[in-house]
Amino acid sequence: MTLAVGGVVGGNAFDTLFAAIADWRTAPARCTHGATERETFLIALSIVMAAVLLPGLLRRERHGITRIGFESFAVLLLNGLALFVTAWL
Numbered sequence: 001m002t003l004a005v006g007g008v009v010g011g012n013a014f015d016t017l018f019a020a021i022a023d024w025r026t027a028p029a030r031c032t033h034g035a036t037e038r039e040t041f042l043i044a045l046s047i048v049m050a051a052v053l054l055p056g057l058l059r060r061e062r063h064g065i066t067r068i069g070f071e072s073f074a075v076l077l078l079n080g081l082a083l084f085v086t087a088w089l
Contacts (some may be wrong), residue, residue, distance in 0.1 A: 005057055012050050036087055045082050049075055 035043075056071030 001055060005053055009050055009053055009057070012046060015077075041085060042082065045078060049078055052078070 052070050054073045056069050
């Protein structure tokens, strides 16, 4: 489980770093210049989800909300929020 979550968080960190370097290297024509409000929201939500998952890697719970950890429950709620917002944004 830790390996899977670490892979997801590491993959997100690598993708974010790659996007930042690509944006920096193409300074005259920024990659993120044409980002819409929806895309900006989803990028910010991805950062928040990664920040929520990190404490879960450090401290594992034996019992939690609906028998899953707090971080899993929070990510499920954030995914629901993302579905709601992107449907009406």
